[in-house]
Amino acid sequence: MTYSLLAPEMLLVALGIIVLALGLILPGRGQKFTGPLAMAGTLGILGLVLWQFGYEAEFFQGIYRVDSYGNFFKVLFLSAALLIFAMSGHYLKLFGDRQSEWYSIMLFATLGMIIMASCGDLIILYVGLELMTISFYILSAYLLDDGRSAEAGLKYLILGALSSAVMLFGISLIYASSGTTVFSLMYQALQAQYATQPVLIAGIVMLIAGFAFKIALVPFHMWAPDIYQGAPTPVTAYLAVGSKAAAFAALLRVLVIALPMTHFNWTLLLAILAAVTIIAGNLIALAQSNVKRLLAYSSIAQAGYILVGLAASNAYGFKGVLFYAMLYVFSNVGAFAVTALVETHSGRSDLEAFSGLAKRAPMLAAIMTICMLSLAGIPPMAGFAGKFYLFSGAIQSGYLWLAFIGLIMSMVSVYYYLNVSRVMYIGNSDDQCLPVPAIARAALLLCLAGTLLIGVYPQPLSQFADIALKVLH
Amino acid sequence: MIGLNHYLILGTCLFGIGIYGVLAKRNAVAVLMSIELMLNAVNINFVAVNRFIRPDEVLGQLFAIFVIVVAAAEVAVGLALILSIFRHTKSVNLHDFNLLKW
Numbered sequence: 053m054t055y056s057l058l059a060p061e062m063l064l065v066a067l068g069i070i071v072l073a074l075g076l077i078l079p080g081r082g083q084k085f086t087g088p089l090a091m092a093g094t095l096g097i098l099g100l101v102l103w104q105f106g107y108e109a110e111f112f113q114g115i116y117r118v119d120s121y122g123n124f125f126k127v128l129f130l131s132a133a134l135l136i137f138a139m140s141g142h143y144l145k146l147f148g149d150r151q152s153e154w155y156s157i158m159l160f161a162t163l164g165m166i167i168m169a170s171c172g173d174l175i176i177l178y179v180g181l182e183l184m185t186i187s188f189y190i191l192s193a194y195l196l197d198d199g200r201s202a203e204a205g206l207k208y209l210i211l212g213a214l215s216s217a218v219m220l221f222g223i224s225l226i227y228a229s230s231g232t233t234v235f236s237l238m239y240q241a242l243q244a245q246y247a248t249q250p251v252l253i254a255g256i257v258m259l260i261a262g263f264a265f266k267i268a269l270v271p272f273h274m275w276a277p278d279i280y281q282g283a284p285t286p287v288t289a290y291l292a293v294g295s296k297a298a299a300f301a302a303l304l305r306v307l308v309i310a311l312p313m314t315h316f317n318w319t320l321l322l323a324i325l326a327a328v329t330i331i332a333g334n335l336i337a338l339a340q341s342n343v344k345r346l347l348a349y350s351s352i353a354q355a356g357y358i359l360v361g362l363a364a365s366n367a368y369g370f371k372g373v374l375f376y377a378m379l380y381v382f383s384n385v386g387a388f389a390v391t392a393l394v395e396t397h398s399g400r401s402d403l404e405a406f407s408g409l410a411k412r413a414p415m416l417a418a419i420m421t422i423c424m425l426s427l428a429g430i431p432p433m434a435g436f437a438g439k440f441y442l443f444s445g446a447i448q449s450g451y452l453w454l455a456f457i458g459l460i461m462s463m464v465s466v467y468y469y470l471n472v473s474r475v476m477y478i479g480n481s482d483d484q485c486l487p488v489p490a491i492a493r494a495a496l497l498l499c500l501a502g503t504l505l506i507g508v509y510p511q512p513l514s515q516f517a518d519i520a521l522k523v524l525h
Numbered sequence: 526m527i528g529l530n531h532y533l534i535l536g537t538c539l540f541g542i543g544i545y546g547v548l549a550k551r552n553a554v555a556v557l558m559s560i561e562l563m564l565n566a567v568n569i570n571f572v573a574v575n576r577f578i579r580p581d582e583v584l585g586q587l588f589a590i591f592v593i594v595v596a597a598a599e600v601a602v603g604l605a606l607i608l609s610i611f612r613h614t615k616s617v618n619l620h621d622f623n624l625l626k627w
Contacts, residue, residue, distance in 0.1 A: 175588050182595045189602050199613035200624045206606045207622070210556055213599055214547050217563035220592060221540055224570035228533075231579045233588065282624070 057109045057118045060101050060126060061166060067093040068159035075152020086152035087144070090159060091137045098130040108523070114236050115173035122170035124374060124520035125301045129165045132293045132381045133158060138495035139389035140286035143396050146195060147284075154194060158290065161187035165298035169305075174223050174233040177302055178216075181266070184298060185212050188291060192283040204282025211265070211275045219262020225255030226311075235310035243312050253316045259306070260321065266299035267355045269325050270332040280348035285395055288344060289388035292351040297377040300358060304373060307362070308524050319449070322363035327457050329356030334461045337468050343391050344401045346468060347384070350427060353465060354380060360451075360458055361442040367521070369445025374517035375510070376438035379426070382502030383435060386423035389496055390416045397486050406472060408481020413488065417476040419500050424469035426503045429462045434506035441514075532573030539566035553610075553617045557603045564596045 071086050071093075078085070101123055108119045137155070144151045164184030171177040189212065193205025227233055229252040230241040242252070261272065268276040280288045307318060333353030340346040358380075361372035391401055393416060398405040410417035426433035439462065443455040488496070506513050539562055546559025568589040575585025607617055614621050 175584075175591055178588075179591060179595065182599070186595075186598055186602055189599075189606065193606050193609060196609060199610070202606065202610040202613055203622045203624050206553065206603075206610050209599070209603050209606055210547070210553075210560070213557075213560045213603070214544075214563070217540075217543070217560060217567065220564065220567040221570070223588075224536075224567050224574065227571065227585060227588070228574040228578060232582075233584055 054109060055111075057104060057107055058111070058116075060097050060104075061163065063093070063097050063100070064159060064163045064166070067097070068156045068163065071152055071159065072156035075150075075156070080149065083149060083151045086155055087137065087141060090155040091134060094130055094134045094137065094159070094162075098127065098134065101126045101130065110172065114234055115171070115176050116167075117170055117172045119170075119523040121305070121520045121523045122166075122301075124516065125169035125297065125377075126166050128297055128378055128381060129162050129169070129294055132290065132297075132385060133162045135381070135385045135389075135495050135498060136286050136290050136293075138498075139289075139385065139392060139492050141491050142489050143284065143286055143392050146396075150194075154191070157187050157190055161191065161290070161294070165294050165301075168298045169301035171302060171305070172235050172309075174226070174235075174306075177306070178220065178223065180298075181219075181302070182216065184295060185216070185266070188212075188287070188295060191287040192279055192291075194284050194287065198282075200282040201284065204279045207275060207282075208279045215262050215265035215272070218258050218265075222255045222258025222260075222262060225251050226259065229255065235306065238310045239312055256311060256316055256318060257321070260303075260318065263299050263303045264325060267296050267303075267359070268352050269355060269359065270329040270352065273329070273333070273352050276352055277345050277348040280351070281342060281344045281401075285344065285388060285392035285401070288348075289385050289392070292347070292388070293381050293384050296351070296355055296358075297381070300362070300373060300377060304362060304370065305524070307365075308370075319363050319365045322359055322365075323446075323451050323454050326356050326359035326363050327454055329353065329359065330458055330461045334465045334468075337465070340468070342402045343394075343406060343472060346472070347387060347391065350465065350469070351384065353461065354384075354427065357439060357442055357458060357462075360446050360454055363454065364442070364445035364449045364451060366445055366449050368441055368448055370521050370524070371514065371517045372438060372441030372445050374520055375441050375513055378513060378517075379434035379438050379503065379506045382499045382506070383423045383426040383433075386419055386496060386499030386503060387427070389492065389499065390420040390423075393486065393488060393492065403472065403475050404479075406475050407479030409476040409479075409486070411481045412484060413486040415493075415496070416486065416488065417473075419496050420476065421473045422500060422503055424472060426507065428466045428469045430466070432504070432507050434503045434510070437507055437510040437514075529573055529577035532569060532577075536566045536569040536573070539563075539569065551618050551620055553607050553619055554604075556619065557600060557607075561596060561600065564592055568592055 071090050105123050161184050164180050167180030189209045192208050193202050195201035230238045265272040337349035358376050361369035395401045426435040429435040429439045446455040543559045543563030550556050571585040571589045
C-alpha cells in the first residue's frame, strides 16, 4: 500500500483549497491568476495520472482502489475539466469577482467524480457522488442575477436529493441482504446464497434508479432539460460530460464487481431503459428551438447509446462504454464551447442566435458542425467508431432489437443536428464579427482534433480502453 | 418482542411519508424537510440491519453517520439556494418557480 499513488486526489484537494484561498486573499486583481493556476494545476495532475497509469493498489481493505480502470476515468474527468476551464475564460466575466470560487468548486466536483470512478465500497461511492452533486447544485445556481439559474439550482437540488435518498434506500437493502458494503466481499456473500431474495432485487432496482437519475435516463430525465438550460453554459457542459461519465464509471464497477448475476439478470432492465431513453431523447430533441435544450435532449439520447454497451454486458459493450464516454468529452465540449461563445456574444442561446454564424465566425460554425456530426454518428467522425463498438456488443449478446432501435434513432438524430448547421450556414446574419479568445480557440481546436483523430484512427483509444477493462475481469 | 422486521417496516413507512411530502408539499422548505425524513428512514434501516444482522461490525452505523453529515451539507446548500431564489421571486412556493418549462 503506497500512499503516493493517492497523490492525484490529494493534489486536487490542495489545488482546490489554494485556488479558493487565493481568491479570498487577493481580491480584485488576484482573480486573474486563479484561472491559469487552476488550469496549470489540473494539467499537472493529468500528467501525474498518465505517468502512474499502470500502477495498481488497494487502500483500507479494498474500499478505495487505484487501478487502470479508475485511471482511465481520471484522465477523462481531468481533460474535460481542463477543456472547460479553457473554453469558459470569457464566460466567467458574468460571475464578477466570484471566479476563484467557481474554479475551486469545479475542482471539488472533479474530485467527487474521481472518487466515484475509483471506489471499492458503497460508502465511498455515496460520499463521492454527493461531493460531485452538491458541487453541481452550487454551480448550477452560480449566475446570481439570473432567476433561471437559481431555479435550475433549486430544482436540481430537490430532485437530486430525492434520487440519492432512493439510491441510499436501495443500498441499505443490499447491505441487509449481503451484510457488507465492500464490493469484493459483497460478491462472495451474495454468491453463497442460492435463493433469489426479493429484498436484494428491490435494492438493486433502487440503486439502478438512483444512477439512472444521475445519468438522466428516461423516465428519470425530467430534470435535465431545465437544469441544462438554466445553468451557466460551462457548468452545463461539465454536467453533461463529467457527471454522466462518473455515474457510468461507478455503475459499471458496482454491477460487474459487486453484484453477481445469479440472482437477478439486470441486463434486460438496462436494455429496456436504454431503448426508451434513445427513442424519447431523440424524438423530443426534434422539437427544440433552444440550442442548450437541444443539446440536453441530445445528451439524454447519448446516455441511452452508452447504456446499450452496459446492457450488452460483454467485452465489446464495456469497451464501447469507455470509448464512447471519452470521445463524447471532445464532441460535446466542442458543441457547448461554441454555444457558450455565441451566448456571451448575443446573450441568447436559441437557434436564431446561431443564424448566419458561418459568415460571422467560420471556424466556430465548422467545429459545431463536425461535433454535431460526431454526436450523430456519421462515419469519419469519432461518434461512428463509438457506436460501432456499442451496437456490435449489443448484437453479440443477442439484443438485436436494441441495436436496431439505436441505428434508426441515430438516423432520426441527424435531422436536428444538421438543422443547427442549416441555420448556421443558410441563415441571415448581421455581419458582426464574433471574436474568439486565444485560449478558447485552443480548446476548440483540441476538441476538433480529438473528434477527428479518434474517428479516423480509433485504435489507440480502443487499446487504452482494453487495458483499463482488464481489471474488471 | 420487537425485531428487525418492525424497524424495517418503520423505515419504509417513514420513507413513504417522505416521498409523499416531496411530491405534495408546495413550500420549498417543507420539501427539504421531507427529504430529510427520507434520509433518516434510511438511517433507521442501516442501524437496525447493523444491530440484528451484523452486530460484530459497525458498518451500518458508520454509514448512518456519513448520511447525516452529507445531509447537513445538502441542507446548507438547499437553504442558500432557497434564499437566492427568494430574492428573485419573493416566494418559496414551488409553483411560482416556472421560468424553465418543458
